[in-house]
Amino acid sequence: MDIKDTILAITGKSIRQLRKARGWTLEDLGDAAEVDPSKLSKIERGLINAEYTTIVKIAIALGVQLNNVFVIPYSKENAK
Structure with a gap:
């Protein structure tokens, strides 16, 4: 995996976690x-x-600062 793919994966995972933390669907x-x-x-x-x-x-x-989209928030799931 190159750096671009890594950045896209981290950003995507972060957005998904932030969305799910709010109980939101993709819609x-x-x-x-x-x-x-x-x-x-x-x-x-x-x-x-x-x-x-x-x-x-x-x-x-x-409702987050832009930099929060580029990091994966800590969770027990991520610590595995």
Whole structure:
């Protein structure tokens, strides 16, 4: 896995964890961020390189600072 793939995977996992922590579905986040849920799914799985503006909209919808989208929050699941 190269650095680009690693960054996409970390960003996607972080967004998924933040979304699930709020109890939101992909559709909920899609509505809040005005991003198609299928695109969000691809972002969360690290399959596409989202535009900066899309990441900003996701962070705003989730109510987090932009830098929080690029780190994986600590959880017991991640510590395994």
